[in-house]
Amino acid sequence: xxxxxxxxxxxxxxxxxxxxxxxxxxxxxxxxxxxxxxxxxxxxxxxxxxxxxxxxxxxxxxxxxxxxxxxxxxxxxxxxxxxxxxxxxxxxxxxxxxxxxxxxxxxxxxxxxxxxxxxxxxxxxxxxxxxxxxxxxxxxxxxxxxxxxxxxxxxxxxxxxxxxxxxxxxxxxxxxxxxxxxxxxxxxxxxxxxxxxxxxxxxxxxxxxxxxxxxxxxxxxxxxxxxxxx
Amino acid sequence: xxxxxxxxxxxxxxxxxxxxxxxxxxxxxxxxxxxxxxxxxxxxxxxxxxxxxxxxxxxxxxxxxxxxxxxxxxxxxxxxxxxxxxxxxxxxxxxxxxxxxxxxxxxxxxxxxxxxxxxxxxxxxxxxxxxxxxxxxxxxxxxxxxxxxxxxxxxxxxxxxxxxxxxxxxxxxxxxxxxxxxxxxxxxxxxxxxxxxxxxxxxxxxxxxxxxxxxxxxxxxxxxxxxxxxxxxxxxxxxxxxxxxxxxxxxxxxxxxxxxxxxxxxxxxxxxxxxxxxxxxxxxxxxxxxxxxxxxxxxxxxxxxxxxxxxxxxxxxxxxxxxxxxxxxxxxxxxxxx
Ligand SMILES: [Zn+2]
Numbered sequence: 001x002x003x004x005x006x007x008x009x010x011x012x013x014x015x016x017x018x019x020x021x022x023x024x025x026x027x028x029x030x031x032x033x034x035x036x037x038x039x040x041x042x043x044x045x046x047x048x049x050x051x052x053x054x055x056x057x058x059x060x061x062x063x064x065x066x067x068x069x070x071x072x073x074x075x076x077x078x079x080x081x082x083x084x085x086x087x088x089x090x091x092x093x094x095x096x097x098x099x100x101x102x103x104x105x106x107x108x109x110x111x112x113x114x115x116x117x118x119x120x121x122x123x124x125x126x127x128x129x130x131x132x133x134x135x136x137x138x139x140x141x142x143x144x145x146x147x148x149x150x151x152x153x154x155x156x157x158x159x160x161x162x163x164x165x166x167x168x169x170x171x172x173x174x175x176x177x178x179x180x181x182x183x184x185x186x187x188x189x190x191x192x193x194x195x196x197x198x199x200x201x202x203x204x205x206x207x208x209x210x211x212x213x214x215x216x217x218x219x220x221x222x223x224x225x226x227x228x229x230x
Numbered sequence: 231x232x233x234x235x236x237x238x239x240x241x242x243x244x245x246x247x248x249x250x251x252x253x254x255x256x257x258x259x260x261x262x263x264x265x266x267x268x269x270x271x272x273x274x275x276x277x278x279x280x281x282x283x284x285x286x287x288x289x290x291x292x293x294x295x296x297x298x299x300x301x302x303x304x305x306x307x308x309x310x311x312x313x314x315x316x317x318x319x320x321x322x323x324x325x326x327x328x329x330x331x332x333x334x335x336x337x338x339x340x341x342x343x344x345x346x347x348x349x350x351x352x353x354x355x356x357x358x359x360x361x362x363x364x365x366x367x368x369x370x371x372x373x374x375x376x377x378x379x380x381x382x383x384x385x386x387x388x389x390x391x392x393x394x395x396x397x398x399x400x401x402x403x404x405x406x407x408x409x410x411x412x413x414x415x416x417x418x419x420x421x422x423x424x425x426x427x428x429x430x431x432x433x434x435x436x437x438x439x440x441x442x443x444x445x446x447x448x449x450x451x452x453x454x455x456x457x458x459x460x461x462x463x464x465x466x467x468x469x470x471x472x473x474x475x476x477x478x479x480x481x482x483x484x485x486x487x488x489x490x491x492x493x494x495x496x497x498x499x500x501x502x503x504x505x506x507x508x509x510x511x512x513x514x515x516x517x518x519x520x521x522x523x524x525x526x527x528x529x530x531x532x533x534x535x536x537x538x539x540x541x542x543x544x545x546x547x548x549x550x551x552x553x554x555x556x557x558x559x560x561x562x563x564x565x566x567x568x
Contacts, residue, residue, distance in 0.1 A: 043555055068279065076324045077327045077331040080327070080331035084293075084336055085335050208290045211286060224273065
């Protein structure tokens with residue numbers, strides 16, 4: 001049994017199951033503290049499936065990109081469970097999880113998370129036969145630059161993001177009819193997708209060494225780097 | 231079990247990732263700290279985001295090391311304890327969520343601990359605290375006088391109104407060009423200097439037990455600034471010695487008056503700044519005169535560590551104060567209404 005959790009955006013999600021069945025899945029989309037609600041969520045999902053922590057065989061967690069604090073809550077919890085129960089830990093990308101909501105539509109899928117100041121965390125994937133391959137590695141970049149790259153593709157792109165409404169006009173303006181959008185439910189990460197991806201993915205070689213994907217240095221570290229290079 | 235539980239404690243309120251196993255609130259079975267001092271040195275102080283990143287990275291490694299050192303498994307434990315607050319919110323979250331996951335996964339009760347109660351109970355790891363007792367907690371984040379009539383009762387009778395004493399040390403150290411953290415540096419340099427400069431002591435209202443160090447800090451800064459502008463030489467060792475004397479005078483006066491008027495059996499001097507030799511010596515002399523016992527935990531138990539959290543957790547164990555799965559890190563957690 002795989003326990004999958006995701007705390008990297010305002011969506012909080014937990015699922016338990018294996019590659020055959022999702023036994024229980026729970027998500028909320030609330031601007032409340034994940035730190036308060038993740039463990040009760042795990043408890044709810046496990047109890048719903050009639051499982052005890054000791055019956056789990058794998059832990060899966062989204063390691064970002066996303067909210068630093070959010071991701072740290074999930075990663076801390078997942079590492080502690082995996083480490084103390086002696087279980088493998090599978091790291092799943094938040095962006096890949098999100099993009100896989102578009103796995104039934106051939107072509108390009110771009111999942112992104114607004115990172116403020118005109119920036120986005122974005123990944124671009126190509127879908128073929130209901131499988132995703134990385135087309136452009138996940139990065140932190142200006143939305144403007146991302147859209148220029150996608151424009152050059154001259155083909156349709158499915159945009160999936162919780163923040164899609166913030167940028168819908170810009171996306172349509174830049175890509176015209178090549179900009180495609182999903183339904184409401186496709187714009188959130190689903191813990192059952194984390195579970196599905198994890199069931200096919202190799203676990204981390206060292207649970208204790210797992211860290212979030214921040215995609216950038218902390219502000220203070222950037223400043224130090226600037227000073228030393230100037 | 232019963233009154234002698236074996237508790238795995240976790241502490242991540244600031245820049246130390248720490249875990250310990252403590253039995254019966256008194257016996258340290260294992261005590262591990264991954265210090266980030268070297269990392270934050272380059273920034274001249276603790277950077278919360280950087281601290282949080284290191285906590286996530288190191289936490290389970292430290293826990294594992296702690297249990298290995300103790301030669302124990304989760305099956306041997308009676309509870310998990312964790313610092314609930316106060317501290318840096320992002321740092322606290324890592325410890326709290328780790329502790330919740332460990333407790334949940336291994337079906338163990340979770341005990342929430344106040345960081346300052348932890349500092350105080352470090353004393354119990356070297357001697358038995360006898361009540362009523364007074365504690366002076368001095369660190370980079372805190373300067374508090376706490377009266378404890380009984381075990382688990384905390385009454386804050388004095389607190390800093392501006393900078394914590396450790397903060398004042400760090401700022402003065404930076405002004406005279408000493409590296410971070412400033413406390414040990416100033417302490418060392420002061421030994422070579424003379425207390426020849428008259429810096430102010432902030433006594434506040436007559437019967438107050440509060441502290442204020444911002445006036446002293448500004449006075450040192452002005453002194454250095456004026457000298458520098460006039461191109462005059464200054465003796466950094468004298469500045470360090472004089473600044474330190476001013477701090478010590480205030481701390482000793484407050485602690486001594488508190489111990490006498492509250493009629494306590496012991497004075498506990500704890501927190502990172504309690505390692506300071508001048509403060510320790512002056513306090514020893516004064517307390518001997520009054521006739522109460524002074525407990526100063528060794529340096530490794532004065533700075534942030536998890537053994538102290540394990541010691542304080544014993545009090546929560548006896549009170550059966552078990553945290554719910556909704557436990558969260560509380561950056562400004564109050565000590566009194568517990
Ligand atoms: Zn402390």
